[in-house]
Amino acid sequence: TKNMKNILITGANGGIGSAIAKKLASKNTRLFLIYHNNKDILDNIKQTHSSEIYLYQCDLTKEKEIKALIDDIIYKFKKIDVLINAHGVSLFQQIQDTSEKDYNHIFDTNFKSIVFTIKHVAKHMISEKYGNIINISSMWGNVGASMESIYSAAKGALNTLTLSLAKELGSSNICVNAICPGLIDTKMNAKLDNSAISEIVNSTPLNKIGSPDDVAKIVKFLALDSSFITGQIITVDGGFSL
Numbered sequence: 293t294k295n296m297k298n299i300l301i302t303g304a305n306g307g308i309g310s311a312i313a314k315k316l317a318s319k320n321t322r323l324f325l326i327y328h329n330n331k332d333i334l335d336n337i338k339q340t341h342s343s344e345i346y347l348y349q350c351d352l353t354k355e356k357e358i359k360a361l362i363d364d365i366i367y368k369f370k371k372i373d374v375l376i377n378a379h380g381v382s383l384f385q386q387i388q389d390t391s392e393k394d395y396n397h398i399f400d401t402n403f404k405s406i407v408f409t410i411k412h413v414a415k416h417m418i419s420e421k422y423g424n425i426i427n428i429s430s431m432w433g434n435v436g437a438s439m440e441s442i443y444s445a446a447k448g449a450l451n452t453l454t455l456s457l458a459k460e461l462g463s464s465n466i467c468v469n470a471i472c473p474g475l476i477d478t479k480m481n482a483k484l485d486n487s488a489i490s491e492i493v494n495s496t497p498l499n500k501i502g503s504p505d506d507v508a509k510i511v512k513f514l515a516l517d518s519s520f521i522t523g524q525i526i527t528v529d530g531g532f533s534l
Contacts, residue, residue, distance in 0.1 A: 303379025307478025311504030458523030474529025
């Protein structure tokens with residue numbers, strides 16, 4: 293198992309997270325799948341794939357839970373080679389209706405949690421002189437979305453964090469990249485009405501919405517086949533944000 297890659301995926305029960313987990317499950321990977329609630333989809337992935345898969349429940353907005361989780365994985369399995377931050381929540385709301393509670397929920401979940409997950413994983417990657425961090429962001433972090441200003445701002449912060457950490461961690465042979473999906477066919481986007489979806493599709497050069505697999509393929513390449521790409525914000529949006 294010398295060449296076995298230990299891969300931690302947060303939000304692994306989401307549409308994009310579960311697609312990534314399925315794509316990365318193989319005899320050469322050991323997966324740690326993190327969820328907050330609703331693990332049925334992860335039980336299913338575990339049963340239908342022969343790779344080593346471990347499920348962990350964690351509230352990633354609490355640093356002490358993150359630290360306990362990472363410490364446990366390092367104690368049992370010695371290292372984490374790849375960290376994929378795929379969890380997140382959206383908020384569709386005008387700024388004048390946004391409460392402090394809404395703001396905290398969005399920034400704690402979409403940004404603070406990733407800062408502290410990286411903090412506790414990176415120190416082990418630095419001592420191993422190897423690591424690969426992939427943040428799932430959003431095209432709205434690049435261009436902003438009307439009615440999703442706080443969500444867009446959190447994703448913009450995540451993109452800048454990615455660029456900064458690519459510089460900071462590069463000397464330890466750690467790659468840090470972000471992927472910015474466009475409109476993807478997930479449960480999170482299922483609540484958008486048809487007119488909003490067709491408006492986005494009509495503004496997309498490829499004239500369609502993406503699938504979770506479109507994102508998972510890029511993640512797989514970065515996680516397993518890439519060693520000289522870092523500090524990149526890779527947009528997977530059918531050309532929408534051109």
